[in-house]
Amino acid sequence: MIRNIVLDLGGVLFTLDREEALRRFDALGVPDVEKMLDPYLQSGYFLQVEDGRMTEPEFRAALSASAGRELTYDEIAHAYFGFLRSVDTYKFDFIDEELKDYRIFILSNTNPYVMDFCESDRFLPSGRPLSSFCVKKFASCEMGLVKPDRRIFERMISEGEMKPEETLFLDDGPANVAMAAEFGIHTYCPKNGEDWREPVRQLLRELNAQQA
Missing domain, CATH: 1.10.150.240 (Putative phosphatase; domain 2)
Structure with missing residues (x-):
């Protein structure tokens, strides 16, 4: 699962x-x-x-x-x-409503300016910060590592107490999903700005059925 x-x-x-x-x-x-x-x-x-x-x-x-x-x-x-052309608020609603039974993590190559914004009340109309949607954030600027360095995935797996076969990773960078796949993590590579909700629903159904 x-x-x-x-x-x-x-x-x-x-x-x-x-x-x-x-x-x-x-x-x-x-x-x-x-x-x-x-x-x-x-x-x-x-x-x-x-x-x-x-x-x-x-x-x-x-x-x-x-x-x-x-x-x-x-x-x-x-x-x-x-x-940031847009913060896709409907995706955060999807996380809240349809992914609530999963452990959610963030893994991002990012900087202090974006991280400060994500933790402010300006981030979403609801005023909720990014950290309220996830178990843990893995931000490159705080970890001293950037994707697709394999060490950032090793730390994520270890610190997040994850099993790769029980993990799905979404990233729009082909090199990043390729590195995650080397660990046995399941991946999906959306295009920038794609509404990936239905593909993820389908992928989760398939993966959970295989592992049931």
Whole structure:
């Protein structure tokens, strides 16, 4: 039986808009941003803040130096939120209503700006934070690891007390689902912004029937 469902954030629970994020960072005067911002795995300073090598103040100082002016927290947060075309609230309703009997986890390559937003009362119309929907969040910026590094999956399995064969993982990154599958985790790779509710219903029915 499937007992654990692990969800990515961007592309799965959020619909992403990379082009809007690029426009906003470009407007701040950050050079070479197109080379560093990727839907699945960042590079440069953006990778360093996602894998925990840079703190938020260090990242802000580095971007300020590259832009040639002092950037505020709010300016950088606003640029990052260009990525978030929408927080797909109906998916959180689905988690609450139809996935309530499963242990829900979040595994995301993300940064302190998005994590702060997810834990604020601005995250959803209900005012509920992301942590209220899951057993545990595994955020790359807090773990010092990014997907698809196999070590982030090893820690997730260990700290989440999961059995891979009892776990379903949703991620829009093909390399990430491929790595999860190497551990024997069941996977589904939706397209960015896809309404994956019916495919997941069907997959859970099939997997639970096989394992009954």
